[in-house]
Amino acid sequence: MKQYLIYFAQAYTNFRLPELESLAVLHSIKVDLSHHSELTPFLIVELENDEQAKKLVERAMLTRGIYELWGSTGNDSVSQLHENIQSQSFFEERIRIYEQNSFKFEFIGFKGSREKKEMVDIIESFQYTAFKGPVRMKNPDQVFTVLEEYTVQGQNSTDKPDRMWFGRQISLTDRTTGVLDEYDLRRRKYIGTTSFDAELALVSCNIGGVDKGKIMCDPFTGTGSFLVAAAHYGGIAFGSDIDVRALKGKGQRTIQANFKQYGTSLYLGDIFTMDFTHNCFRKDFVIDSIICDPPYGIREGLKVCGVKDAAKAEGKENVIINGEKAFLRKDFVQPKKPYELSALLDDLLQFASERLPVGGRVAFWTPTADDDFIPTQIPQHEQLELLYNLEQNFHKWSRRLLVYVKRDASYKGVTKNATVGDNFRERYFQSFN
Secondary structure: OEEEEEEEOOOOHHHHHHHHHHHHHHOOOOOOOOOOOOOOOEEEEEEOOHHHHHHHHOOOOOEEEEEEEEEEEOOOOHHHHHHHHHOOOOHHHHHHHHOOOOEEEEEEEEOOOOOHHHHHHHHHOOHHHOOOOOEOOOOOOEEEEEEEEOOEEOOEEOOOOOEEEEEEEEEEOHHHHOHHHHHOHHHOOOOOOOOOOHHHHHHHHHHOOOOOOOEEEEOOOOOOHHHHHHHHOOOEEEEEEOOHHHHHOEOOEOHHHHHHHHOOHHHEEEEEEOOHHHOOOOOOOOOOEEEEOOOOOOOOOOEEEOOOOHHHHOOHHHOEEOOEEHHHOOOOOOOEEEOOHHHHHHHHHHHHHHHOOOOOEEEEEEEEEOOOOOHHHOOEEOOEEEEEEEEEEOOOEEEEEEEEEEOOOOOOOOOEOOOOOOOHHHHHHOOOO
8 A cells, every 4th residue: 555645625624535435435445434534634544555556536527636655854954855755665766766757846835935945945945855767847757746734823924834745746636737618517518596606516516426428418408517517527418497498599509519619519308398207208217326416495486396276287188189189288287286396396306216226326416504404403314324414504594415325125224214305495474584
């Protein structure tokens, strides 16, 4: 086993660990991430080799990179860092491996940085490594990096770092290659009022286990935010929505146009106008991941296919128009009835239990009021284990990413109806007072 240093992004810090844990499961990588802290972007882990390290982080949205760790010090002493590096049993072997490679040095500072002259002096102090390859600032074979963590006192950073690490760059992540700019909603051809933040959509797909060539479904597609994110990772995206207007788009602004924009049209399976509780999927159609943001009912009350007053609707299934039963015509508009968010979430978990394979995940967002939320409000299903309850906090309310995994017959869970989201719409418009 070798030591590596993970460098996280300081964004959505409570989502960082679940994302990496989920990617480790996806790639069957055993790694101890238990020492992760939201207070620091650095984490030392042990992995088998560089290939495993690259797989672990390369598609992570909340990680910046991973480095083969050569040495460290718990203070600002560059000389102690050099002593630690040279004391390692692997030091001479690694020098032999990379001594002919082209290379460059970089500095990464968290909450602080050094003057350029000081950086140059530190780089020159690595002369004992005796690398013989050429220095190449663009596309070198190896990038050797000094990573430092500073403390902020008042409004300013301290002059010297608290901790230093030295390592060889193994892999940078999607985050550093401009993916977030590429998928920014401001650049997307088709969006709407319910389009989901691009960064969190990609993170949701990572935690939800979307994988190349695997089926992903969003039963509340809207403008297709999660479908687009899933396709980025090679997932075969299927979507549905009860509202045909969002699915159709307008003119050239469509979900299909978004896939074309990103060059992922081959990953769009299909889109259906349907109520997922009355879906058109065949019984043996397996969905590997379900990722969605169910409607909260804020802009308008939630609806589901059906009739509010069954007595008044009795016999309407027999209405004939031009010799054809009305409900079989292409222009038939299905009647809808009110639907509670808690009932929707219960139905979603049941849908997931029927469609997911063992090990498949369902990840969905749901709102909660900060002043009355308790974990027991979260729905449970006897076949699904709750893995994560991740909070994104707003003023007076939050939305939570709930992530479940389907277990085999040996798992003995409990089915419990949801109460999360009850009366959320009313409280939202009352400013939660």
